[in-house]
Amino acid sequence: MATSQSGCARHDGAGMSYVCLDCDEELICRECRDDLHKGHNLHDVSEVLTRKREIIRQYLDSLSLTDQSEDSVEDTEWKLRENSRTFRSLVERIRKQGEVMKGAIDTIIDRLVKVCAEIEKHNAALLETYKASQHMECRTPGVEICEKLITSGTNEEVMRVAKTCQSRSFPGKTKMVDFRIKPLVTAHLQHMLGKLTVDGLDHEYQLTNTCTILSQFQHVSTASTCRAIGDEQAWLSHWADDVIYRVDQQGHVKESVHCGVKVRQMALCPGTGRVWFCCWDDCTIREILDRPETRIVTDQSPMSLCVTADSTVVVGVAGDVRLYTKDGRTISSGEIPCRQSAMTPHHLACCPQTGDIAVADNDGVVYDEYVSKSGTGGKRPHIKVMDKHLNVRFCYPDIDRRGDIHQLLRYPYDVCFDARGDVLVADWATHSVLQVDGGRGHFLRTVYTGDAAPHTVSLQRSGVLWVGLVGRTVRVLKYREEHDEG
CATH class of the missing domain: 2.120.10.30 (TolB, C-terminal domain)
Structure with missing residues (x-):
């Protein structure tokens, strides 16, 4: 069993033989194992060090892939400026697409407003015609007269009143208009606006929550x-x-x-x-x-x-x-x-x-x-x-x-x-x-x-x-x- 070169602070001369996972991966000796860390989740230090070295090796590989270890101060400054330019461009494109969406929405709004104005004008004309016809009521038969004539009127009365009725014109039916508001569906708006790709993946980045x-x-x-x-x-x-x-x-x-x-x-x-x-x-x-x-x-x-x-x-x-x-x-x-x-x-x-x-x-x-x-x-x-x-x-x-x-x-x-x-x-x-x-x-x-x-x-x-x-x-x-x- 391999031990580290540094000794235990609590037990003079004792080598560090174990790692305690319950105590934030603290290095301990055999005597610590048997008293202070008795019953804790312990691993042999050589096994843990093997895994830790592998973690360091993978980190080193990632550094070599990104060439971060070779970056000069000038390279890093250039990357910082490039990073800023990239995200300014992204924000500009997002806002531009948003303006396009706003323009399309404004066009739809204008069309609906014009439809409303046209129907309003149509209904107003019908109502004005009906208003004018109401002045002729004194010269036209009412409901009671018409009902009586249908059941018991003489031939001469029916012929005379029917002629009057035929000369009376009624305005058409006004149009009933309503505006049904539909709930906003964020997913649909997001689909129209577009999506960010993060590391090549097409998904919505989750903002960090504060607690x-x-x-x-x-x-x-x-x-x-x-x-x-x-x-x-x-x-x-x-x-x-x-x-x-x-x-x-x-x-x-x-x-x-x-x-x-x-x-x-x-x-x-x-x-x-x-x-x-x-x-x-x-x-x-x-x-x-x-x-x-x-x-x-x-x-x-x-x-x-x-x-x-x-x-x-x-x-x-x-x-x-x-x-x-x-x-x-x-x-x-x-x-x-x-x-x-x-x-x-x-x-x-x-x-x-x-x-x-x-x-x-x-x-x-x-x-x-x-x-x-x-x-x-x-x-x-x-x-x-x-x-x-x-x-x-x-x-x-x-x-x-x-x-x-x-x-x-x-x-x-x-x-x-x-x-x-x-x-x-x-x-x-x-x-x-x-x-x-x-x-x-x-x-x-x-x-x-x-x-x-x-x-x-x-x-x-x-x-x-x-x-x-x-x-x-x-x-x-x-x-x-x-x-x-x-």
């Missing part, structure tokens, strides 16, 4: 699971710790619960508000009452869980997602247990509105391998949204839907649902939280982008978004759904 940070604090450890509750508070846990904490938005601990076992992941029961958690070491699912009570024992170590509105317990193990009753019975469809494949279901969430279940699955791909594209074997981290029976609604990114260029998700780590049933995804690779359409599986927008990878994400009913980041930081944000944005 209001309500508060930020340092927790006692990295929050690998966050479950927001009412009263502007949330439960936080770390997968290698046996204590969970209820904190407010400033990070003040309101309650701590010693569970006696390592809490792999937490969930809240919508009906009772109680905390459930899974334990990797002894394959148990427990509910916290006065103290943790074992409710379910699984045949594999549980990685994740969530509890639905009808009290179904959804459990993720290596290879699949399963359904259990609260008293530990496996839920089946006929003779077959309800299950759905998932290679590494490390976070689960249930939608209170639809009952759909979302899973974040890295497909068995280690993050460094994904970044360096080595050893992935065609596997791809993704989220999967299922109905309450675990039938798949969609996967995102969907490898089979290659036409969807909005597949911006890279390495999903946690999921939750918003009030509309859309999925919020914590993306480790882009340091972002993304919003995905909960019905169709299309990318909607980037909700938040920060300076560290998000471990976990949870949304309160009030629209407050909690994001737990690598390095013990927790950020509390104001989440605005699209229909609330101005």
Whole structure:
């Protein structure tokens, strides 16, 4: 086992043999492994360095492809000027096309106005003719006379009055005109105006969203699971710790619960508000009452869980997602247990509105391998949204839907649902939280982008978004759904 040349600051003479992924890839020695970092996600330093060197090599290759490393100051200045000219030209073309559209719209408006004026003139002429004819009413028969003559008039009276009626002319019918306003369809206007191509792709570039940070604090450890509750508070846990904490938005601990076992992941029961958690070491699912009570024992170590509105317990193990009753019975469809494949279901969430279940699955791909594209074997981290029976609604990114260029998700780590049933995804690779359409599986927008990878994400009913980041930081944000944005 290879070690680095620099020594451990805590243990004199000890070489750095491991990398702790839970502590922002900190280099540690064997003694640190056994005390301060006991139970953490550790990798051999030689393996990590191999992957890091590959990342550096790929970066070097990209520099050589763009010749950035050879750029002189003069070349860069020229590129800056060229960049400015290019975008000035683009803006000019966009505005010119907009003026063409405005001109076409003005032409259509002028035509409709002329039609209105012509019909107005036609109706006015008819009404003037009718007005003039009204002065002749005293010399023409009325309704009662005509009705009487038809039934009981003499021959002479009928002949005389009919002659008078034939000499009376009536104006034609006036035209009824209305203007039906149709709703503006932005997509149609966008189609007429044209589209920008970004890096050769014909798609709409997503503008960066700004998110209001309500508060930020340092927790006692990295929050690998966050479950927001009412009263502007949330439960936080770390997968290698046996204590969970209820904190407010400033990070003040309101309650701590010693569970006696390592809490792999937490969930809240919508009906009772109680905390459930899974334990990797002894394959148990427990509910916290006065103290943790074992409710379910699984045949594999549980990685994740969530509890639905009808009290179904959804459990993720290596290879699949399963359904259990609260008293530990496996839920089946006929003779077959309800299950759905998932290679590494490390976070689960249930939608209170639809009952759909979302899973974040890295497909068995280690993050460094994904970044360096080595050893992935065609596997791809993704989220999967299922109905309450675990039938798949969609996967995102969907490898089979290659036409969807909005597949911006890279390495999903946690999921939750918003009030509309859309999925919020914590993306480790882009340091972002993304919003995905909960019905169709299309990318909607980037909700938040920060300076560290998000471990976990949870949304309160009030629209407050909690994001737990690598390095013990927790950020509390104001989440605005699209229909609330101005």
